[in-house]
Amino acid sequence: MRKYKCFYLPCATLLLFVFYTAAFCQEDMIAVDRSDFDHPQRPAAIFNHDAHNENAEIEDCSSCHHLYEEGYLVQDVSSEDQSCSDCHTLKPSKTTLGLRKAFHTLCISCHKKEEKGPLLCGECHLIPPPK
Amino acid sequence: MDSTLRMLYHLAQGPLVWAAFILFWVGSVYQVARLLSLTRKMETRRRGRAPDEGPLSAARSTDGQPGRWSARLRLSIAGTHSLTIGVSVIFHTLLFMVPLFLLAHNILVDEAWGVSLFAFREKLSDYLTWLFLACVLFFLLRRILLARLRAISSFQDYYILFLAAAPFASGLLAYHQIFDYRTMITLHMLLGEIMLVSIPFTKIAHLFLFFVLRFLVNHEYSLGSGRRAWR
Numbered sequence: 001m002r003k004y005k006c007f008y009l010p011c012a013t014l015l016l017f018v019f020y021t022a023a024f025c026q027e028d029m030i031a032v033d034r035s036d037f038d039h040p041q042r043p044a045a046i047f048n049h050d051a052h053n054e055n056a057e058i059e060d061c062s063s064c065h066h067l068y069e070e071g072y073l074v075q076d077v078s079s080e081d082q083s084c085s086d087c088h089t090l091k092p093s094k095t096t097l098g099l100r101k102a103f104h105t106l107c108i109s110c111h112k113k114e115e116k117g118p119l120l121c122g123e124c125h126l127i128p129p130p131k
Numbered sequence: 132m133d134s135t136l137r138m139l140y141h142l143a144q145g146p147l148v149w150a151a152f153i154l155f156w157v158g159s160v161y162q163v164a165r166l167l168s169l170t171r172k173m174e175t176r177r178r179g180r181a182p183d184e185g186p187l188s189a190a191r192s193t194d195g196q197p198g199r200w201s202a203r204l205r206l207s208i209a210g211t212h213s214l215t216i217g218v219s220v221i222f223h224t225l226l227f228m229v230p231l232f233l234l235a236h237n238i239l240v241d242e243a244w245g246v247s248l249f250a251f252r253e254k255l256s257d258y259l260t261w262l263f264l265a266c267v268l269f270f271l272l273r274r275i276l277l278a279r280l281r282a283i284s285s286f287q288d289y290y291i292l293f294l295a296a297a298p299f300a301s302g303l304l305a306y307h308q309i310f311d312y313r314t315m316i317t318l319h320m321l322l323g324e325i326m327l328v329s330i331p332f333t334k335i336a337h338l339f340l341f342f343v344l345r346f347l348v349n350h351e352y353s354l355g356s357g358r359r360a361w362r
Contacts, residue, residue, distance in 0.1 A: 041234060041253045104238065120316055121235050127308040 030130050032103060036085040042121070043129035045103065056116070064106060071095040136313060143320035151324035158331025159339055166343050170359040173349065215273065222266035226295060229259050235306075253306070260303050267296040291335050297322040 031044035058064070062078035068087070085099055092098035097105060107124065111117035118124050209216045230236060234250040241247035251259070270292055274280050301319040304310055330338055344350075349357030 039252065100238075101241070104242065108242065120313065121238075122305065122308050122312045122316065 033084075036083075036090070036099060038090065042125035043127060045107070045124035046126050046130045047107075047124075056114075068096070136317060139321070140313065140317045143317055143324065147321070147324050151327040155327045155330055158328070159336075162331045162336050163339060163343055166340060167347075167359075169362055170348055171362050173358055173360050218266050218269050222263065222270070225259055225263040225266070229256055229263060229299070232256070233302075257303070257306065260299050263299055264296060264303070267292060267299075287334055291329070291333050294322075294326045294329050294333070294335065298326055 029047065029049035032047045034040045034044045053059075060078075061080055062076060065078045065080045065082075067074045067077045067079045084102060087096055088099040088102040089096070090099050092101065096102075107117070108119060111119055204210050229251075232248060232251045233256050234253050237247040237250045271289075274284050274288060274292075298319060301315055301322055305312060305315040305319050309315075326335075329335060345353060346355035347357055347359045349360050
């Protein structure tokens, strides 16, 4: 074992580098996270976060990452630090849309308003799903 | 989406839906009224719940005795053509159940009106659609292969089978995104609308005429106490 001792430090450095990169560098988002659904029915909806927002010229994070308190929108406060499913549980409550309807409403209502972007089921839920 | 397809899509998902529903209802009311005008209320009601003649009369004569219903069933078409009736029951059940409880349809209705029904998982709807299409194939082969059926088949008999199958087949292809998705979903909507409009004006009118004939008109296949007779 002693003769391999000179490799210990470089290997440790390499491992640290690999795990550090994986742990702290977020990959580009290319699809909506569907991991909160118990029985997802369709492939994850395609959504390239950065490309979409650049294309749609969305600069205000809170326009999607909104925050509602007691049923009212809190102005100019964004909620990127939270997951959608923190508020939008699978089953809807009296004041909050269920998770699926929240996703659909957020995307489709804007696409309808702007008359841009996909509206049909299979235009977002692509087969095969994006990788 | 190219401009022709876009225009067709907007027509199919908007004005044509309403046109189809209006034509369906107007046509249906007209056909029921027409059928009723071809019959008249009988002056004196016959005694008993049904006429004395006909294939079910033997079973009817045992009214009130044990085995009445099993005898009726055996002598009815369900007894003489069990397989076809079995397939037919599955076919007609799925024809209503699959589109009504389809998740994607319910999501669209929910988006539009804020109401929705219970919905099947998509995988189940997928299997049920295949089963439905298998029933269609059974009817098609039966119509082609059986000489006695072929002899009384006209173009319309094949056409109504096509009308029933086409929205299911196009929906299936759209769901699996086989061929161009946008074309297929537009075709799916158009075929559904064509089917809806065709209901009152083709043999699919049995959707409602069945009830009028079997329950109101007095004949050997009456199910209720038919109080009307042909003029």
